[in-house]
Amino acid sequence: MNPYRDKPGRPHRRAIYQTDWQLKKRIQRLFLILFCLLLLHVFAMVTLESMSLQQAAWLTLTTITTVGYGDLSATTPAGQIATVVLMYITGITLVTLIFSDYVDYRFYRRERIRTGRWRWNMVNHILLINAPKYGGTQYYMRFVQQLRANSDYKSTPIQILTTDFSDSIPPELAELGVAHFHGSGTNLHDLSAVNVHEAKHIIILAKDSNDISSDSDTFDTLHRLSEFNLSKRCIVECVDDENRSRLAKLGAQSILRPVRTYPEIIIRALIAPGSEKVLEDLFTHENDHPHRYEVEVTEMNWSEIVCALIQSNLGTAMAYIDHENEVICNPIATSPINAKAIIVLVKTEVTATEQDIRDSIERYKTRMAQWHAMKAANSQL
The missing domain is CATH 3.40.50.720 (NAD(P)-binding Rossmann-like Domain)
Structure with a gap:
């Protein structure tokens, strides 16, 4: 059921108040008028009934909320008329209008949110x-x-x-x-x-x-x-x-x-x-793309494979497949591997062959062996 459906022969209030801003402004105005009436009634009780400020405020609030404890009341004709006019006729009517407009605003807001027409005023979103x-x-x-x-x-x-x-x-x-x-x-x-x-x-x-x-x-x-x-x-x-x-x-x-x-x-x-x-x-086979090479690699750690391929300008090693067909992505650099295939990010226009991958790994092993031998020889001098 649409809460904003107009009743036959009577324009709905939404036809008058088209935005939440207008509804809120009306409610604010009603609250301001009500506040002025409350102050006026307090002043009337102080001047006409010789009440203290506290007593006048207490009587005003219990009257406007229709509680009416009866411990205080206006006794003079002028005070009684002020209470009837300011509170019973004007004040309570204003409270009813405020409540009615607030309900309208809540329905309006909910409907606008539901249909995607509410301004959320988000920041950093x-x-x-x-x-x-x-x-x-x-x-x-x-x-x-x-x-x-x-x-x-x-x-x-x-x-x-x-x-x-x-x-x-x-x-x-x-x-x-x-x-x-x-x-x-x-x-x-x-x-x-x-x-x-x-x-x-x-x-x-x-x-x-x-x-x-x-x-x-x-x-x-x-x-x-x-x-x-x-x-x-x-x-x-x-x-x-x-x-x-x-x-x-x-x-x-x-x-x-x-x-x-x-x-x-x-x-x-x-x-x-x-x-x-x-x-x-x-996701494409253009520019950079991953390629699987059926190349067995043992007795090396992952960082050495990465370095071997980069130094030969063949691509970047991304993962390897072990002999249980498990794909190991981004392994620890120092972890030794036992792979039956490796996945390399390569350039489409310069895709290496499996033999190129094997040769680059062997060249790297040779260089590393020579470096270790040279290091050992220097340590003995």
């Missing part, structure tokens, strides 16, 4: 603009959960600006403390409503990761933000690589391909700027 066309709720849930796993962002406010979720934000996201505003990143009013100038990070997602026309909407949004010198805070998704240069000219902090199953790439861009480029390359 993360603003996500647009929702993925498919699986948006699941994407956002994974994003928030992964972000909260980092201690630096455990309590950072998160707000979504999208035209999706027009009825209400999914309860799964609401439970994670995510705020929502129904609007578009290309609309200045909507950007103002989400306090974009105070955002710590701004993430512009591609609406459809399979449609290059999504880049047009992304460009328009980023252009809006660049007009306010906010593009340096933006992490932007770009569907078509040919559009990257256009987005880069607007000053985006980072430009990424949409990877809907792995929002951690964007999180890496927040936590460790630059590392997202490494992760992005891992």
Whole structure:
């Protein structure tokens, strides 16, 4: 049931008070008038009934709250008239109006929050603009959960600006403390409503990761933000690589391909700027990419393998596979290994062969043996 549905033949109060600001201002005015009436009644009781200030205040408060203990009361005709006019007719009516407006305000606020039209006035928050066309709720849930796993962002406010979720934000996201505003990143009013100038990070997602026309909407949004010198805070998704240069000219902090199953790439861009480029390359077979080499390695520790490959300019060792087919990622540098294969981050244009890897390891072993022999000889002199 909509609490704001107008009754037949009678305009609802919401038609008069369209914003929470107007409702709050009205309540404040009513409180001010009520306070003045209370002071006036206290003054009347002191002057007309010869009460002390404490007695007059006590009588005023017990009357306005309709408690009426009866220990004090106005006895003169003038005092009784003042009490009836100021308290019973005017004061109690004002209290009723204040309570009614407050209930209206609470209903209004709840409805605005539900439909994504409430201004949260966040600061130092993360603003996500647009929702993925498919699986948006699941994407956002994974994003928030992964972000909260980092201690630096455990309590950072998160707000979504999208035209999706027009009825209400999914309860799964609401439970994670995510705020929502129904609007578009290309609309200045909507950007103002989400306090974009105070955002710590701004993430512009591609609406459809399979449609290059999504880049047009992304460009328009980023252009809006660049007009306010906010593009340096933006992490932007770009569907078509040919559009990257256009987005880069607007000053985006980072430009990424949409990877809907792995929002951690964007999180890496927040936590460790630059590392997202490494992760992005891992998803493609261009530029840097991981390659598995079926090369057995024994009697060496991990740091020696890393040094051997770097010195031969063949790439960076990332992990190895032991004889039980377990992948060991980023092992301890001094730990001896017994590998049947190693995974190396290589350049696509200069990918080494397995024989190149074996030769580099053997050359390193030879150099190290010569160095140890020379060191032993010098120690005997």
